[in-house]
Amino acid sequence: MSGLALVTGANRGIGFAVARGLCEHGLTVLLGARDGSEGEKAARTLADTGGDARPIEIDIADDASVAGAAAAIDAEFGALDVLVNNAGVKYEFHPAPPSQASLDVVRETYRVNVFGTMSVTLAMLPLLKRAAAGRIVNVSSGLSSMGLASVSGSKHAQKAMLSYNTSKAAINSVTIQFANELRDTPIKVNSADPGYTKTDMTHFDGNRSPEQAAQVIIRLATLGPDGPSGCFFDNDGALPW
Ligand code: NAP
Numbered sequence: 171m172s173g174l175a176l177v178t179g180a181n182r183g184i185g186f187a188v189a190r191g192l193c194e195h196g197l198t199v200l201l202g203a204r205d206g207s208e209g210e211k212a213a214r215t216l217a218d219t220g221g222d223a224r225p226i227e228i229d230i231a232d233d234a235s236v237a238g239a240a241a242a243i244d245a246e247f248g249a250l251d252v253l254v255n256n257a258g259v260k261y262e263f264h265p266a267p268p269s270q271a272s273l274d275v276v277r278e279t280y281r282v283n284v285f286g287t288m289s290v291t292l293a294m295l296p297l298l299k300r301a302a303a304g305r306i307v308n309v310s311s312g313l314s315s316m317g318l319a320s321v322s323g324s325k326h327a328q329k330a331m332l333s334y335n336t337s338k339a340a341i342n343s344v345t346i347q348f349a350n351e352l353r354d355t356p357i358k359v360n361s362a363d364p365g366y367t368k369t370d371m372t373h374f375d376g377n378r379s380p381e382q383a384a385q386v387i388i389r390l391a392t393l394g395p396d397g398p399s400g401c402f403f404d405n406d407g408a409l410p411w
Contacts, residue, residue, distance in 0.1 A: 179257025183369035187380035193221030204229035230286030249300035271332035283337035314338030317410025349400030
C-alpha cells in the first residue's frame with residue numbers, strides 16, 4: 171500500500187506504534203508532534219529501521235500550528251490519504267463521581283481532545299478529499315461508550331471520569347457527523363478503542379502493549395473500499411456508541 175499518513179501525537183505511546191505499523195504497510199508517515207525535537211527523534215527511530223517516516227510539528231490545540239501543518243502538507247504533497255487523530259490528554263487517573271469533577275479540567279481536556287481533533291479534521295479534510303480514498307481514524311476509548319456505561323453496575327458504569335469519558339464521547343459524535351457528510355465520497359471515518367494500554371497516559375498500568383493497541387487503528391486506517399464508515403471498533407469488533 172502506498173500513500174501519505176498523518177498521525178498526531180506520534181512521538182510516543184500508541185501514536186508511535188501506529189506510525190510504525192503504517193510504515194510497515196508501505197505508507198509514508200508524517201509523525202505529528204507538538205515538540206519538534208521529539209518528532210524528529212521518533213521519526214529517526216523509524217527511519218533507521220527502513221520506514222519512510224518524517225516529523226511534522228503540530229500542536230492540535232493551537233489553530234495556527236494546525237493550519238501551518240496543513241499548509242506544509244499541501245505544499246509538499248498536495249493530498250493526504252490517512253489521518254489518525256491520536257493525540258489526546260487524560261488528566262483524571264482514577265474514576266471519581268462526576269459531582270466532584272473540576273470544570274477547569276473538563277475545559278482543558280476538551281481544548282485538546284475535542285476542539286483539537288475537530289480543528290485537525292477540518293484543516294486536513296480538503297487534503298483528504300484530494301486523495302483517492304481518504305481514511306480518518308479518531309482514537310476514542312471504550313470509556314466513552316454510552317451503551318456500555320448506561321448499564322447499571324457494569325464495569326464501564328463504575329469508571330466515571332467526567333472530563334475524559336465525555337470528551338471521547340464527543341469525538342465519537344464527530345466521527346458520525348463527518349462519516350454521514352462524506353457517505354457519498356470514498357472517504358471513511360471511524361472511531362477506534364485501542365484498549366487499556368501501557369503508556370504514559372496510564373502510568374504504564376495497561377493490559378496491552380502500544381503495538382497491540384495500534385492494531386485496530388491501523389486496520390481502520392487501511393480499510394479497503396468495502397470497509398465500514400461511521401462505526402466504532404476495538405480489536406474484537408464493533409462497540410456500542
Ligand atoms: P500518551 O502516551 O500520553 O501520548 C499522548 C500523545 O498525545 C503524546 O504524543 C502527546 O504529545 C500528544 N499530545 C497531547 N496533547 C497534544 C497536543 N495539544 N498537540 C499534539 N499532541 C499532543 O497516551 P497514549 O496512551 O499513547 O494515548 C494515545 C491516544 O489513545 C489518546 O487519544 C488516548 O486518549 C487514547 N487511548 C489511550 C488508552 C490507554 O489505555 N493508553 C486507552 C484508550 C484510548 P507530548 O509528548 O508532547 O505530550
